[in-house]
Amino acid sequence: MNRPAGDLAAQQQAERIVSQMMAHDAFSQWLGIEVVSVAPGRSVVRMTVREEMLNGFSVAHGGIAYALADSALAFASNSCGLVTLTLESTVFYAQAVHVGEVLTAVAEEVSSGHRMALYDVVITRADGSRVAFVRGTVYRTKQPHQ
Template structure:
């Protein structure tokens, strides 16, 4: 059972970011957080290129996965990914800024469903991500 304490979505996501070396390496900046929602962004770098000279798809996936994690955990109910998928619609290049916006479609007792829309700085959608999480019932902080 989740213990009752004075937590807010912003405090929980701040705690998550402090302990998330990978999101820090990506250069993620948290723009907005509220229950079941997060909006984050990052700037693409040269060391994120794949063998085709475009940004590796795993980078966009990782950005979406972080937005998903921040949205589904910010009620202080430790939640882990159960199923995820992504569709890529446009390529991305170094110097572009990607924004990921995660919205909650379903908040159940044991699962949650989230959609993440990733756009680049010209407002073009570059990927759409869907994630289902499992809620453990344990407090994160």
């Protein structure tokens, strides 16, 4: 498929930014997050739930799914070129997650204004069942990524 030069440049910029972010993101690395794909305003990441991520009920701590979604949100929102920070987010846990399960988070821009944007993140299991939903509002600073 042939892409217009502007689309290709935006894609390359998104990939470069997320690669730099991930290289300096010790927490996402500790979680074992893998960047599957990125495009301007969108990211797909995945991770495997490990034993040390379980809570007292032997299911994944809610913070684990939320952290995966937060990383996906950060990568998607920063991929557009400006340093972007989350202002607020909400999470809905639909199903319990167990050790060994592979979770995939897809973050997509829903709406964008001059400085703020809205993103939805859906977390699924390998079988496609949805386990959590996150909606986040971000603020785009005037600072471009280096």
